[in-house]
Amino acid sequence: MKPAAADRPGWAGQRWHRLACRARTDLRLVLHPRTLLRSAGVRFGLIYAALFALSALALTGFLWWSTAGLLDRQTDAAINADAQGLVERFLDGPGALVETIQDRLANDVDDDAIYLLADAALRPVAGNLETWPRMITNDVEWIEIPIERAGMRGLARVRNFVLPGGLHLLVGRDVQVRAQLRRILGNALIWAPAIVLALGVAGALAVRSLFRITIADVAATAAAFSRGDLTRRVRVNGMGDEFDRLAEEINNMLDRVAGLMDGVRQVSNAIAHDLRTPITRARARLEDAARSARCETDLRAAIERAQSDLDGIVAVFQALLRIAEIEAGARLSAFARVDLGPLLFDLSELYTAAAEENGQALEHDIPPILPAFGDRDMLQQAVANLLDNALKFSPPGSTIRLSAGIVRGLLEISVADQGPGIPPDDRQRATERFFRGESARSTPGSGLGLSLVQAVAVLHGGTLRLEDNQPGLRAVIALPALTSADAPLFRS
Amino acid sequence: MRILVVEDDKDVAGFVVKGLKEAGHVVEHADNGRDGLFLAASENFDAIVLDRMLPGGVDGLRLLETLRAQNNQTPVLFLSAMAQVDDRVRGLKAGGDDYMTKPFAFAELLARVEALNRRGKTEAPVTKLATADLEMDLLSRTVRRAGQKIDLQPREFRLLEYLLRHAGQVVTRTMLLESVWDYHFDPQTNVIDVHVSRLRQKVDKPFPAPLIHTVRNAGYMLRAD
Numbered sequence: 048m049k050p051a052a053a054d055r056p057g058w059a060g061q062r063w064h065r066l067a068c069r070a071r072t073d074l075r076l077v078l079h080p081r082t083l084l085r086s087a088g089v090r091f092g093l094i095y096a097a098l099f100a101l102s103a104l105a106l107t108g109f110l111w112w113s114t115a116g117l118l119d120r121q122t123d124a125a126i127n128a129d130a131q132g133l134v135e136r137f138l139d140g141p142g143a144l145v146e147t148i149q150d151r152l153a154n155d156v157d158d159d160a161i162y163l164l165a166d167a168a169l170r171p172v173a174g175n176l177e178t179w180p181r182m183i184t185n186d187v188e189w190i191e192i193p194i195e196r197a198g199m200r201g202l203a204r205v206r207n208f209v210l211p212g213g214l215h216l217l218v219g220r221d222v223q224v225r226a227q228l229r230r231i232l233g234n235a236l237i238w239a240p241a242i243v244l245a246l247g248v249a250g251a252l253a254v255r256s257l258f259r260i261t262i263a264d265v266a267a268t269a270a271a272f273s274r275g276d277l278t279r280r281v282r283v284n285g286m287g288d289e290f291d292r293l294a295e296e297i298n299n300m301l302d303r304v305a306g307l308m309d310g311v312r313q314v315s316n317a318i319a320h321d322l323r324t325p326i327t328r329a330r331a332r333l334e335d336a337a338r339s340a341r342c343e344t345d346l347r348a349a350i351e352r353a354q355s356d357l358d359g360i361v362a363v364f365q366a367l368l369r370i371a372e373i374e375a376g377a378r379l380s381a382f383a384r385v386d387l388g389p390l391l392f393d394l395s396e397l398y399t400a401a402a403e404e405n406g407q408a409l410e411h412d413i414p415p416i417l418p419a420f421g422d423r424d425m426l427q428q429a430v431a432n433l434l435d436n437a438l439k440f441s442p443p444g445s446t447i448r449l450s451a452g453i454v455r456g457l458l459e460i461s462v463a464d465q466g467p468g469i470p471p472d473d474r475q476r477a478t479e480r481f482f483r484g485e486s487a488r489s490t491p492g493s494g495l496g497l498s499l500v501q502a503v504a505v506l507h508g509g510t511l512r513l514e515d516n517q518p519g520l521r522a523v524i525a526l527p528a529l530t531s532a533d534a535p536l537f538r539s
Numbered sequence: 540m541r542i543l544v545v546e547d548d549k550d551v552a553g554f555v556v557k558g559l560k561e562a563g564h565v566v567e568h569a570d571n572g573r574d575g576l577f578l579a580a581s582e583n584f585d586a587i588v589l590d591r592m593l594p595g596g597v598d599g600l601r602l603l604e605t606l607r608a609q610n611n612q613t614p615v616l617f618l619s620a621m622a623q624v625d626d627r628v629r630g631l632k633a634g635g636d637d638y639m640t641k642p643f644a645f646a647e648l649l650a651r652v653e654a655l656n657r658r659g660k661t662e663a664p665v666t667k668l669a670t671a672d673l674e675m676d677l678l679s680r681t682v683r684r685a686g687q688k689i690d691l692q693p694r695e696f697r698l699l700e701y702l703l704r705h706a707g708q709v710v711t712r713t714m715l716l717e718s719v720w721d722y723h724f725d726p727q728t729n730v731i732d733v734h735v736s737r738l739r740q741k742v743d744k745p746f747p748a749p750l751i752h753t754v755r756n757a758g759y760m761l762r763a764d
Contacts, residue, residue: 361642362725365622372623381624396694397720400733424624428724435727492727 088258092251099250103243111232118225119204123189126206129160130218137210144216145173159221161194161203167213176217183207183217191222202226261290265297277305310374313480314367321481321494322360329356359493366495370480373425373502387417387451390427391460395449398434406443409434412450418529419458421507429503432496433462433522439492440466441519457509458528465519474513500524540585540656541565545575545602546618547593551641555588555618558645559652572597579606584613586655588648591619591630600633607634614655618643624723646757650709668703671763673742673750675703684746694719695738702751702761711758735759 129151136147141164148162152175163174171179180192187207194203205219264282271279280301281294336349395411402409419426430449437447445465452459469477473484478501481494497511500522504511509526542559546552547570559566567582569575572593579587579602591599603615615637617630622640630638637651668675672685680696682689691699697719702710712731716722735751743749752760 357642358644365640368622381628393720397722397726397730397734398728400737401728401730404733404736424723427722431722431724431726438728496727 086255088255088262089251091258092248092255095254096244096247096251099247100240100243103239107236107239111236115225115229115232118222118228122204122220122222122225126204126218126220130206130208130216133162133216133218134208134210137216141172141212141214148173161196161205161217161219161221163215163217165215165217167215169215172214174217179215180217185209194221196221265294268297268301272301272304277301277308307374310371314371317367317480322363325356325360325363329353329360332356363493363495366493366499367480370495370499370502373499373506376506379506381422382420383423385419385421385423385426387419387426387458387460388413388415390423391417391430391449391451394427394430394434398431398438402438402447405438405441407438407441408446410446410448412448412452414452417451417458419507419526420529421526422503425503425506429500429524430460430462432500433524436496436522437462437464437466437520440464442466445519453528454525456528458526459523460526461521461523463516463519463521465516468515468518468520469513471515477513478511497522540653541583542567542652543575543578543582543584543587544568545570545572545579545587545593545599546590547571548590554645555648558649562649562653564652571595572599572602576602576605579613580609580611585657586652587613587615588618588652589615589635591617591621591626600629603633603635614657616648616651616655618648644756646709646754647711647713650711650714650758653708654705654710654714656708665704668700668706670703670706670761671748671750672746673703675700682742684742687745689741691738691741694734695741698734698738699742702759706761709754709757709760714758 133144133147137144145164148164151160152162161175163176163179164172165179166172169179171177175196176194180194182192183190183205185207189204189206191202191204194201201221201223203219204222205217208216208218210216268279268281280298283291283294283298285291332349332353336346336353340346340349391411391413395409395413399409434447434449441447441464447465448461448463450461450463469484473482476482477484478497480498483492483494497513501511504524504526507526509524512523512525514521514523542564544552544555544559544566546555546568549570552568552570556566556568567578567584569578573595575589575593576597589599589603593599593602597605599617599619606613606615615635617635617638618641619626619630619638620641621630627638627640636655639648639651666677668677674683675681676683677700682691682696682699698715701715701719713725715731715735716725739749739751743751748764750761750763752762754760
């Protein structure tokens with residue numbers, strides 16, 4: 048019988064074996080103390096447990112101090128007050144003292160007072176203890192002693208006085224109840240670490256798994272993304288917490304990366320398709336001239352035409368590279384404060400003459416000061432592109448309007464013409480590289496002008512809107528307006 | 540002019556050298572940075588056309604920085620395939636006087652090289668410019684031709700000033716756009732032509748001999764015939 052496929056060291060078998068080995072190694076690695084400590088989840092868990100234990104300890108300490116401690120202090124105060132009264136009575140003679148002690152014992156409702164008056168030989172004279180406790184000598188003042196009273200064992204806290212004339216007086220309180228309380232608290236304290244440990248570990252595990260889940264999703268997304276799945280995004284759980292913010296930031300970054308990749312793909316597609324046509328044209332012209340030109344004049348004319356074709360190709364290339372440069376954000380470091388007032392005014396002046404030459408009117412409505420933050424050259428080029436378009440597509444006798452200002456909190460620069468405009472269906476695609484609408488087919492141009500304007504607007508955190516000017520096109524560059532909060536940005 | 544061309548590409552170098560010679564200049568050529576630096580430092584040139592990426596361990600930027608460190612102020616025009624805005628900024632910061640990117644039109648290169656010529660120019664600030672019967676007073680900002688006052692808009696004044704400062708030289712549309720308007724992009728509309736033609740209306744039209752001439756495939760030149 049032939050060996051089964053899985054027994055052979057085939058590709059699939061090897062792969063499974065490798066995976067299994069890796070899983071085992073992973074487990075061993077994960078459980079190794081050093082690896083455990085290297086896990087951020089475990090570290091956070093441990094920190095959590097330690098903090099939890101510390102706070103539990105502090106809480107118990109406070110509880111102890113405020114219950115048992117308070118009772119202790121109250122007992123001591125009561126004993127002191129009691130003793131004070133007895134000593135005063137003693138000034139009237141030992142007889143008065145004995146009387147008072149008996150009096151007080153009779154009136155002791157709580158049945159917790161302890162008195163013992165003994166003579167010089169430590170024989171009890173009065174009080175509710177049968178014998179003088181042996182451990183109390185003359186030099187002891189405060190002590191806690193076990194007592195036996197009316198057949199009941201108990202614990203008493205007593206103060207020892209040596210009175211003139213060799214008499215000894217003990218004043219105290221039965222603290223059996225308090226001792227029980229202390230024992231309960233003590234037991235609780237013994238059990239507390241175990242509970243703290245259990246809760247701490249549980250909490251740590253919870254923290255760690257929370258951490259794991261979030262990190263795992265981020266890691267899985269990043270891994271999938273770098274393998275080429277550009278649509279993967281980190282899950283946002285909608286709670287608006289720190290993890291959500293992190294996820295949103297990462298998603299923004301991934302969007303941007305995907306956008307850039309898309310741009311690169313568009314550029315390569317464009318080079319592959321749209322540059323082929325003019326290159327083919329130039330090549331054909333040269334080949335045709337080389338084959339069939341009859342005189343030098345023909346040849347020269349063909350060469351000159353091919354040269355201008357090549358210049359056109361170079362211009363397209365430069366525009367493409369410039370858009371790529373802008374989209375990559377390479378010029379962000381050159382951003383500075385720009386006053387758009389004079390900038391737009393100069394552009395208007397530059398183009399007014401050309402518009403008049405075409406029989407068009409260029410009007411402007413620009414505030415004298417319009418501060419913005421950005422790249423001067425790029426903004427100039429963007430507006431110039433819009434004006435180029437407006438001049439190109441407007442019929443003679445029409446009016447082109449360049450206006451700027453703050454509209455609903457946005458800094459808007461708009462160029463409005465009365466040309467054919469862009470049909471609503473084409474507006475979305477008008478900013479794509481090399482897109483040329485029906486009405487633009489017959490005019491010269493590369494189809495890159497609006498792409499560049501859009502790239503500049505986006506780099507400045509704004510948008511390019513194409514609207515119906517009824518008739519004509521209204522192109523609006525909307526940028527975030529400067530607020531006074533941005534002012535420190537410009538101080539340097 | 541005596542011009543040094545430092546360029547490693549044989550075809551481009553041959554094209555540039557030939558063109559400059561045909562325009563009446565004396566041209567030396569080096570095909571690597573080391574030789575280029577040696578020539579530039581040991582001889583006197585009116586201008587250097589410098590590639591940025593050069594073999595021989597010394598690239599264009601290094602060459603220029605070394606030259607400037609030796610207090611050699613020969614005007615330098617970069618001719619480079621490195622076309623990003625930052626590349627341009629870096630080239631000019633290193634001490635370059637002008638920056639052109641490849642591919643280029645020879646007419647543009649020639650015009651820019653000739654515009655670098657400092658020979659016969661004084662260091663002292665000029666207050667008056669004149670060509671033929673056209674006079675410009677830079678202090679009072681007035682222009683006269685044949686004794687007759689010509690009123691110009693501020694931008695027209697600056698345009699004429701640039702033409703006068705480069706009288707007898709070709710100035711291209713790009714040069715005008717960069718120097719007079721400080722724009723570093725090429726508009727698709729013929730904006731410069733329109734402005735020059737308006738200037739002509741004021742400076743040339745009322746007078747018998749034109750001073751502002753169109754140079755085919757290149758740009759403009761202000762000269763007295």
